[in-house]
Amino acid sequence: MAAVDFCLGIVVGLSFYIWKRHQFKHQLRLVFKSFSPRGDWVSSLPPLSLVRRELTYVHKQQQELARQLQIWQELIERAPIGFLKVDAENRLLWCNQQARQLLNIDRWQPEQVRLLLELVRSYELDRLIEQTRELQQQQVQEWTYYYTHYASKPQNIPSVNVAKKIKSLALQGYGFPLPEEKVGVFIIDRQALVDLSKSREEAFADLTHELRTPLTSIALVAENLLKRLDDPERRWVEQMLQEINRLIDLVREWLDLTQLQRDPHQSLNYDLVELRSLIFSVWHILKPIADKKDVTLVYSGTESVNIEADRSRLIQVFLNLLDNGIKHSPIGEQIVVEVKPTIQNNAADREDAAVEIDIIDSGSGFAPADLPYVFERLYRGDKSRTRQGQTKELSTSGGSGLGLAIAKQIIEAHRGSIEANNHPETQGAWLKILLPTKRKSLTKDR
Amino acid sequence: MTLSSSANHFDRNHFERSLLRVQQDVLRMGTLVEESFRLSHQCIFERNLDAARQIIPLDKRIDRYYRQIESDCATLMTLQAPVAQDLRLLSAFMQLVRDLERIGDYAQDLTEMAVKLVKYPPHSCLSQIEAMSEHAQLMLATSLVALADLDSSAGEKVKKLDDIVDEAYDNLYQILAYQSDVPGVVEPLLLLGLMIRHLERMADHATNIAQRVAYIVTGQRS
Numbered sequence: 001m002a003a004v005d006f007c008l009g010i011v012v013g014l015s016f017y018i019w020k021r022h023q024f025k026h027q028l029r030l031v032f033k034s035f036s037p038r039g040d041w042v043s044s045l046p047p048l049s050l051v052r053r054e055l056t057y058v059h060k061q062q063q064e065l066a067r068q069l070q071i072w073q074e075l076i077e078r079a080p081i082g083f084l085k086v087d088a089e090n091r092l093l094w095c096n097q098q099a100r101q102l103l104n105i106d107r108w109q110p111e112q113v114r115l116l117l118e119l120v121r122s123y124e125l126d127r128l129i130e131q132t133r134e135l136q137q138q139q140v141q142e143w144t145y146y147y148t149h150y151a152s153k154p155q156n157i158p159s160v161n162v163a164k165k166i167k168s169l170a171l172q173g174y175g176f177p178l179p180e181e182k183v184g185v186f187i188i189d190r191q192a193l194v195d196l197s198k199s200r201e202e203a204f205a206d207l208t209h210e211l212r213t214p215l216t217s218i219a220l221v222a223e224n225l226l227k228r229l230d231d232p233e234r235r236w237v238e239q240m241l242q243e244i245n246r247l248i249d250l251v252r253e254w255l256d257l258t259q260l261q262r263d264p265h266q267s268l269n270y271d272l273v274e275l276r277s278l279i280f281s282v283w284h285i286l287k288p289i290a291d292k293k294d295v296t297l298v299y300s301g302t303e304s305v306n307i308e309a310d311r312s313r314l315i316q317v318f319l320n321l322l323d324n325g326i327k328h329s330p331i332g333e334q335i336v337v338e339v340k341p342t343i344q345n346n347a348a349d350r351e352d353a354a355v356e357i358d359i360i361d362s363g364s365g366f367a368p369a370d371l372p373y374v375f376e377r378l379y380r381g382d383k384s385r386t387r388q389g390q391t392k393e394l395s396t397s398g399g400s401g402l403g404l405a406i407a408k409q410i411i412e413a414h415r416g417s418i419e420a421n422n423h424p425e426t427q428g429a430w431l432k433i434l435l436p437t438k439r440k441s442l443t444k445d446r
Numbered sequence: 447m448t449l450s451s452s453a454n455h456f457d458r459n460h461f462e463r464s465l466l467r468v469q470q471d472v473l474r475m476g477t478l479v480e481e482s483f484r485l486s487h488q489c490i491f492e493r494n495l496d497a498a499r500q501i502i503p504l505d506k507r508i509d510r511y512y513r514q515i516e517s518d519c520a521t522l523m524t525l526q527a528p529v530a531q532d533l534r535l536l537s538a539f540m541q542l543v544r545d546l547e548r549i550g551d552y553a554q555d556l557t558e559m560a561v562k563l564v565k566y567p568p569h570s571c572l573s574q575i576e577a578m579s580e581h582a583q584l585m586l587a588t589s590l591v592a593l594a595d596l597d598s599s600a601g602e603k604v605k606k607l608d609d610i611v612d613e614a615y616d617n618l619y620q621i622l623a624y625q626s627d628v629p630g631v632v633e634p635l636l637l638l639g640l641m642i643r644h645l646e647r648m649a650d651h652a653t654n655i656a657q658r659v660a661y662i663v664t665g666q667r668s
């Protein structure tokens with residue numbers, strides 16, 4: 001009896017063991033299935049070697065990943081673009097060689113975690129990081145980074161007369177939000193670009209300056225020649241004179257533009273200007289051209305708006321814009337000018353009184369592809385369109401390709417803004433100007 | 447030891463986080479003041495009159511940081527009752543932001559003078575004043591680096607630099623005050639005199655900052 005009981009016990013125990021073992025294998029299989037990407041489950045092997053095999057595999061994989069990570073880190077370390085990474089509290093976690101060089105980070109050791117601001121005293125960079133973190137979006141910013149040298153040792157105190165203690169560098173930063181509120185920033189050196197465009201502008205200004213005097217004397221000679229000649233030679237010289245005058249205008253406008261760009265706020269003579277009468281006086285100048293095409297001006301909005309501005313400069317703006325409008329208007333159409341008071345945000349985050357001036361024509365408008373470039377110098381957009389609109393007797397100043405560029409420079413010198421668009425109703429060009437009504441003084445009002 | 451390492455333990459509590467934030471604000475304010483100084487320099491010596499306009503919003507921001515840091519320090523000192531270096535850090539901050547704010551104010555004053563000065567022909571000693579201004583900027587940079595590094599030796603270092611500025615001030619004062627052939631009005635001379643005075647004061651405030659750093663570290667006033 002006891003033997004039967006014993007056997008029964010053994011059988012129960014064994015079956016329990018086998019069932020447990022089966023369950024364990026099953027669970028192990030499930031675990032492998034869900035974690036192992038290979039999925040080549042060989043059930044014939046004992047579980048222990050299976051586990052060992054998986055572990056070796058995972059270990060290998062980890063080593064491979066670590067190696068790749070190291071390669072990437074080394075690549076970024078030696079990248080020609082600056083890179084730095086800060087944590088949620090703006091402490092510098094890592095920066096590469098180029099970033100150290102660009103930002104003059106000379107007091108940083110990789111094992112030390114320090115506030116970025118302790119190492120790089122750049123408010124703009126700090127702003128870029130804060131904004132990226134706040135908006136969780138990629139941010140781009142351009143700024144000039146100034147680096148003031150400091151005295152590192154008491155022995156080598158530079159004397160008063162050592163020049164160039166301050167270095168400046170034009171930079172562009174791209175902020176990227178990373179997990180856990182960390183932020184990564186790429187930094188690009190724009191200095192070469194800035195220098196290049198500056199030297200190009202200077203060379204161009206010098207060139208135009210040099211062209212002015214000979215052109216004027218050629219024009220004088222041609223004028224004198226004109227009096228002594230008869231047809232057909234007279235006609236040729238007449239045509240030549242016309243082209244010379246066009247060249248002189250171009251040179252003059254270019255110099256004007258350069259002057260405005262170099263010194264925007266000093267080249268203005270402020271005066272109290274009444275906009276409505278100013279626009280009508282400009283229209284009066286253009287009337288002969290407008291009448292030829294039967295184009296009319298429709299003025300709407302405030303009856304009298306007085307603003308502080310440079311009168312002759314504003315006349316130049318409206319001459320250019322209205323002349324363009326007439327040129328591109330179909331025969332018998334109208335140009336709408338709307339003037340209304342509005343507000344403008346200024347640098348100190350306050351709102352200033354301003355006027356909005358909309359000039360809308362019914363022409364073919366700007367080609368959408370041209371819109372970003374219409375204010376650039378000598379940009380002519382679709383060549384066929386400009387040439388078509390520019391018949392000989394109409395070419396005053398718009399033909400030079402500088403009209404809109406000059407208008408923009410003048411408006412910006414007044415601290416206003418100008419935008420080009422196509423009007424949704426007329427499909428024609430729509431220029432929207434914002435001008436502050438009061439001159440911004442240089443000194444603080446007290 | 448550096449400025450942020452004092453709040454760099456593994457389990458940082460609320461106080462340490464707040465302290466780090468205040469430290470960051472002080473450094474931010476420092477960058478803005480440096481920027482103001484730079485703008486005033488450009489305004490005077492590069493005749494960049496636009497700087498006079500740019501400096502106004504900058505000064506407002508500096509004032510905002512000044513008030514905020516002061517109240518943050520007061521809150522932390524009363525509510526958290528810090529001791530030893532933390533206490534010295536906070537009380538030094540309260541004094542130090544005042545110095546920074548003064549430098550910013552002087553910088554703005556300088557731009558206003560530059561706008562007035564621009565209509566006169568440049569004076570012959572302008573290049574010396576430029577060197578003096580650059581030197582004062584170097585002092586401010588050195589002080590701010592010392593603050594970031596909590597470098598106690600900087601007080602002495604900046605003091606030596608200040609002697610050079612004082613010397614330049616005396617020298618320029620002699621030149622300006624004893625000029626006998628004054629053509630036309632005296633406004634340009636007056637403005638230049640005020641400018642060197644301002645620059646000398648700015649350098650003094652920069653020295654103060656560096657000495658306060660020494661106080662934070664050692665607890666001893668020099």
